[in-house]
Amino acid sequence: DGGITQSPKYLFRKEGQNVTLSCEQNLNHDAMYWYRQDPGQGLRLIYYSQIVNDFQKGDIAEGYSVSREKKESFPLTVTSAQKNPTAFYLCASSISDNYEQYFGPGTRLTVT
Amino acid sequence: GQQVMQIPQYQHVQEGEDFTTYCNSSTTLSNIQWYKQRPGGHPVFLIQLVKSGEVKKQKRLTFQFGEAKKNSSLHITATQTTDVGTYFCAGPADAGNMLTFGGGTRLMVKP
Numbered sequence: 001d002g003g004i005t006q007s008p009k010y011l012f013r014k015e016g017q018n019v020t021l022s023c024e025q026n027l028n029h030d031a032m033y034w035y036r037q038d039p040g041q042g043l044r045l046i047y048y049s050q051i052v053n054d055f056q057k058g059d060i061a062e063g064y065s066v067s068r069e070k071k072e073s074f075p076l077t078v079t080s081a082q083k084n085p086t087a088f089y090l091c092a093s094s095i096s097d098n099y100e101q102y103f104g105p106g107t108r109l110t111v112t
Numbered sequence: 113g114q115q116v117m118q119i120p121q122y123q124h125v126q127e128g129e130d131f132t133t134y135c136n137s138s139t140t141l142s143n144i145q146w147y148k149q150r151p152g153g154h155p156v157f158l159i160q161l162v163k164s165g166e167v168k169k170q171k172r173l174t175f176q177f178g179e180a181k182k183n184s185s186l187h188i189t190a191t192q193t194t195d196v197g198t199y200f201c202a203g204p205a206d207a208g209n210m211l212t213f214g215g216g217t218r219l220m221v222k223p
Contacts, residue, residue: 033210035213040218041215041216042200042213042214042215042216043155043200043213044213045210045211045212048210058210090154090155092155097204097210097211098142098143098204098211100145100157100160101145101147101155101157101211102157103154103155103156104154105153105154106154
């Protein structure tokens, strides 16, 4: 059963803590992405990776970090430097950039 | 940088009425993609348009790509409650660029 998974679905953290969101895909896609979505808003690109061991900043990378050590995995760390971390985080993958993106179910992060 | 705008932001319709959302880019697009996000869900790819002036249909949904490749529209005929959700357009400025998503149009359908 091919697809893209994110865990956990809901995550609660105290302010000042770093937290890592998981994203795994078994679609054999080269490109992976992280988006942030705030209530009633569109998708804003945080980071993207077009190939293993390489990634680039998106529009709102400050306070976030990523790694791409394996083709299947693209974890996102929300650091304590992120001023407003509470949001819905979506991971996506595609065969290559410019192609249709497949999204995971998302992680709702709440920081208090 | 590239901007992709969608109007309207919200639309309430009575079931059976038609619905249209419009997408406008500040730069020429190599292609335009449309996604649907159900309430509480994640975006799901609907379609991609590549050619200038292209029109594609999926049952009650009609997608158009403008002649100048800077705008697009999604038209739903005779809406149903299953059409409820937010519709996003997205496009790269040039081949190889990352997708820029519009702000989305949230469709609400009254039964």
